[in-house]
Amino acid sequence: MIAYAEMNENFLSIIEKCNDLIFFTKKNGDFIHVTTAAEQLFGFSNDEFLQTNITDHIHPEDLSNVRERFHLLLSSPGSTVNLKLRNRTSHGEYLWIEGTATNMLDDSMQALMIRFNDITERINSENEQTLLIQEFTKRNQDLNQFVYIISHNLRTPLANLIGLINILEIDLLDDYNKGIVDLFKCSTDRLSETVFDLTHILTLKDNQGVKVTKVNVQKIFEKVCHSFNEQIKQLGVILTSNFDCNHILFNKSYLESILMNLLSNAIKYRLHSRQLEIKVSLTRDEQNTCTLTFSDNGMGIDMKSNKDKLFGLHQRFHNHITGNGVGLFITKSQITSLGGSIDVTSKVNHGTTFIITFRGEALNLLNQIRQPAQQ
Incomplete structure (x- = not known):
């Protein structure tokens, strides 16, 4: 033991100055030296460690795994293995430690060096x-x-x-x-x-069963408009649509529900002092991102007061009109559940614009679907 300490005095001095948590053990796991930082962490003195084997301190549930790691370590001189285990303190508690064990049996140290960190707080x-x-x-x-x-x-x-x-x-x-x-x-x-x-x-x-298919947005919009045909005629609603691209990959029922909610809200929250105008467009940019824009010239919403509550459940912004405040919550949920996003701009007495962006991956997949059909 004295010869070992004298031979490696300089090395151990450097290790101590680094304040690292390190165990040095023999091939059989008996302790040779423990750094001061490790003594302070576990509450045992170096002399107390030297009277024990490393397995005396390891949690029983971790022993089997540690023995396997040490067997691998001893089979290859100079090798290093990763360790993660619970080590006992002087108070009988266990701390989680994580680090590496290095086989230094063939060099001047003639020991196994286990350098580790205390990860108890992270584990907890x-x-x-x-x-x-x-x-x-x-x-x-x-x-x-x-x-x-x-x-x-x-x-x-x-x-x-x-x-x-x-x-x-x-x-x-x-x-x-x-x-x-x-x-x-x-x-x-x-x-x-x-x-x-x-x-x-x-x-x-629970949208695991939601089927995503190639959907013709223009046809879905026409179907939704047909559902409101009588109201559109009676109110003289001016409908303008522009579909630069017709198809997206989405759930057909979801898209119908989204357009139904937006059109219903536009009619419900129109300004009676002027003719209702609704504009709908679907565009695709150079990055192949498809965007649906739905705007009206109705009552609008005070965005300063209500922006954070806009898509909340049971949120209403015009109390003089009947409603349950669920439509926009469902609309956003349908869009985001399939990877899309929705933004809103609005001004009181000027109208509201909804901007829906569909997931880019879906559009790329749509192109792959189209290519074979064109060949």
Whole structure:
């Protein structure tokens, strides 16, 4: 032991000055020297370490892996292996350490050198994050199940109520009872919308089964406009569309829902003092990015006050008009769930513009689909 210390006095002096955490052991794992920094970390003196073997300090659950690593280390002089294990302190606690073990048995050190860092804080933080994620996932699953049960159990009795209202012979009722039936119908319609929204939101949160196909945006827009045909005619809505490119890779139902929500909002939140104008365009830039722009000249939104709440659930910005504040939440969820993005510019009494950008990877894939068809 004395000869070892004298032979390597200069080397050990340098190591100590570096304040590194290092163990030096014999081939069989008996300690030869432990740096002062390691003594302070684990609470054992160098002399106490020298009376033990490294395996005396390692957590029982980590011993098997450490032995395998040491077997690999000893099989090749001069080699280095990575280590990650729990090492015992003088108080009986275990600290996580991570580092490298180097085989120096054939040089002047005649030892195995284990240089490491204390990673206990990092491991504890990672464990806390894992537990939080697990708890959040469990709560999220419970919430989804709750929403599913509520929406599923309400659908059948609600459909029965709506059916009974529809078969009522309203003309046989007096004005008082007609008013009650109208209020009852209004309430069931609102409840039906809420159940539909709950189901829709739940579906959005699990989009693994969403089918992405080549979609003709112009045809979808024409279909949506047809659904509002009577309102468009009665209000004299001026519709202008320009589709530089017609196709994108997206979910057909999602795109129809998005355009339906945007058109519905444009009509609902129009300014009665002027004719409603709606402009829709689809363009593709040099980077092959496709952008859908939907603008109107309606009431607009105060962006200074409402920008951060615009796509929130149950957020409304014109309280004098009926609505449940779910449409824009669903619209954004549908777009972002498939890798797209949506931005809004708006000014009160001037109108609103929605800018939807579709995922670039999808457009590149679309080009690959087109090429064989052109050959």
